[in-house]
Amino acid sequence: KQEVTQIPAALSVPEGENLVLNCSFTDSAIYNLQWFRQDPGKGLTSLLLIQSSQREQTSGRLNASLDKSSGRSTLYIAASQPGDSATYLCAVSPGSARQLTFGSGTQLTVLP
Amino acid sequence: SAVISQKPSRDICQRGTSLTIQCQVDSQVTMMFWYRQQPGQSLTLIATANQGSEATYESGFVIDKFPISRPNLTFSTLTVSNMSPEDSSIYLCSVSGAKNIQYFGAGTRLSVL
Numbered sequence: 001k002q003e004v005t006q007i008p009a010a011l012s013v014p015e016g017e018n019l020v021l022n023c024s025f026t027d028s029a030i031y032n033l034q035w036f037r038q039d040p041g042k043g044l045t046s047l048l049l050i051q052s053s054q055r056e057q058t059s060g061r062l063n064a065s066l067d068k069s070s071g072r073s074t075l076y077i078a079a080s081q082p083g084d085s086a087t088y089l090c091a092v093s094p095g096s097a098r099q100l101t102f103g104s105g106t107q108l109t110v111l112p
Numbered sequence: 113s114a115v116i117s118q119k120p121s122r123d124i125c126q127r128g129t130s131l132t133i134q135c136q137v138d139s140q141v142t143m144m145f146w147y148r149q150q151p152g153q154s155l156t157l158i159a160t161a162n163q164g165s166e167a168t169y170e171s172g173f174v175i176d177k178f179p180i181s182r183p184n185l186t187f188s189t190l191t192v193s194n195m196s197p198e199d200s201s202i203y204l205c206s207v208s209g210a211k212n213i214q215y216f217g218a219g220t221r222l223s224v225l
Binding site: 031032034036041042043044045046049051089091093096097098099100101102103104105 | 142153211219
């Protein structure tokens, strides 16, 4: 059974810092990995999706990497801003249009 | 992208009652997914709903407790039956869109007294 772990569970940084969030998964037979953002009391917003054949994806200040063989992904946030404060979730899928297995999330606070 | 409307956004219910949550998508999709997020926890898949067939439930979730309807390719409902305080959670529906990106509704925040 796939298990997804995220470290750290919580992170607090001053504005402007670069930071890395970590995600690991136990079964490397994934189809893709997706990073989401969840604001308090809200649904999930997709940030980046990495196909199993890809090594990284970038969107603005965000860069996600994937090392499928070692079962790891990282989300790099450059020049953090208070608006980046949210819970970040990674999730993996075993196939096309299939359900996701989620990690427990990293709660990020960016201090002004 | 897919736009998902979920109703109600929140509700407070009495023990023993049932609540039906609606999920409407702006495009036709084969599969819709229902997740539960308990307080302070991550998301757990309840079931996968295919149009025209019975929903597939994950371990620990049963149809009598969480009946699901999928009458067409843009709509689904999840009912939380005979509720107890342990059912207090956020319930979310999702679909897989272009490039296999998963899109989520805003969720239904349920509190059971």
